[in-house]
Amino acid sequence: MxxxxxxxxxxxxxxxxxxxxxxxxxxxxxxxxxxxxxxxxxxxxxxxxxxxxxxxxxxxxxxxxxxxxxxxxxxxxxxxxxxxxxxxxxxxxxxxxxxxxxxxxxxxxxxxxxxxxxxxxxxxxxxxxxxxxxxxxxxxxxxxxxxxxxxxAAGSSTTAAASTEKAAPQKVATDTVTTQKTAPVDSSTPAAPTSDKPMSIVAITACPTGIAHTYMAADALKYAAERAGVDFHVEPQGSSGTTPFTPDVIAGADAVIFATDVGVKGKSRFHGKPVIESGVKRAINEPDAMIAEALAAAENPHAAVG
Structure with a gap:
């Protein structure tokens, strides 16, 4: 550049x-x-x-x-x-x-x-x-x-920008989070699944320009999923490219989140899965609530089926 x-x-x-x-x-x-x-x-x-x-x-x-x-x-x-x-x-x-x-x-x-x-x-x-x-x-x-x-790069010396060490990698791909244990959080955080195998949630985020909100929503949901102790995968459909979910990831999903202000690409892939839908900004403002709603939908899949 x-x-x-x-x-x-x-x-x-x-x-x-x-x-x-x-x-x-x-x-x-x-x-x-x-x-x-x-x-x-x-x-x-x-x-x-x-x-x-x-x-x-x-x-x-x-x-x-x-x-x-x-x-x-x-x-x-x-x-x-x-x-x-x-x-x-x-x-x-x-x-x-x-x-x-x-x-x-x-x-x-x-x-x-x-x-x-x-x-x-x-x-x-x-x-x-x-x-x-x-x-x-x-x-x-x-x-x-x-x-x-x-x-x-990994292993390089710390710089004045050390506080950014957790920034996203340059290749924007499908993000995956798997958390078996949860740290203490406030009461607004959804409770973690109690079974040995955590529930799995997949999410798609998208906004009209695909520059900012798409990725902010993806990360807000990812961090909320970590707090909730659930298996989580997100497909940001943004301007820097999209890496679609594999069929195995979709098959293993207990619930789906669509946080979008535009049409979802490949929406038919999720037919029959419990779905929670909102605008992209809600995923940024209320990610814990959306993860909790997805977990509730997974427990009662007939309540919100896509």
Whole structure:
């Protein structure tokens, strides 16, 4: 890749970018224009606001990830603002102070999409978000984000971006989690199956752009499955490519989760399985509840059969 996706020039720390999402998005689009990442900041802002109108991009924990594809974008890029005055992006728990504008070219290369999806997955992790809030300089932010989207190879020395060591691998494939034992969690976490063999849940996540929510939902469900102690497989149907479930994985599934805002590819594969369906953002906001519902459906398969 010839240039970094984020640079110090596209980081805005402790800035007052306005009172509403439109102002913040326009501010960040102008920032990308000044950095030479878009030839038409207004066009990029319009595309991001159109995406925002379909589904607000605020997430739990004070984060927002407005994003868009636009012909005016020359290469996949990020602009980040840590806001001195929080702005409501529609998250269930309140306004955001950490905002990333994700700008992708129309027909963007899959490698760029993989990098952007890796950032989205890192934003599910509280340790990474805490590091963004604690950073004192623009360069620290760049290092943290670079560590999330380009994690060091196994065995390499620890860097300033060590908090991103659990970032997603660059090859986006079907994720698998198997957890026999559970750590103590709060009462909202679904109880683990009591049999020797854990129940198996499969999930598909997808959103219109396939850049951010698809992968954030996949990881939120994966972590919830770990807490619940269930066997879990997820197929993110996103812009960086899809690795379909094997027939054996589907055959072994006790329940299916569809967390999508677009049509599921290959939905007929799951015929006869108990299904829980929702929009993709619910999987990000309420992953434990969705895993619990899938477990309940597995126990009573006639209640929700696809």
């Amino acid at each position: 010839s240039e970094q996706i984020i640079t110090a020039a596209t980081v805005n720390l402790d800035v007052d970018a306005g009172d509403d999402p439109s102002a913040v998005i326009n501010h960040l689009a102008e920032n990308l224009g000044e950095a030479g990442r878009t030839s038409d900041p207004a066009d990029l802002a319009r595309a991001a606001l159109a995406r925002e109108a379909k589904s607000a991009t605020g997430l739990p924990g004070g984060i927002a990830i407005p994003h868009a594809r636009a012909a005016s974008v020359s290469q996949a890029s990020l602009a980040m603002a840590r806001l001195s005055k929080k702005v409501d992006f529609g998250a269930p728990d309140g306004p955001a102070d950490i905002v990333f504008l994700i700008a992708a070219p129309e027909g963007g290369a899959s490698e760029h999409m993989k990098l952007l999806s890796s950032l989205a997955r890192a934003l599910v992790r509280p340790d990474f978000v805490a590091s963004l809030r604690a950073a004192r300089t623009d360069d620290e932010i760049v290092d943290l984000v670079d560590g999330a989207i380009n994690p060091p």
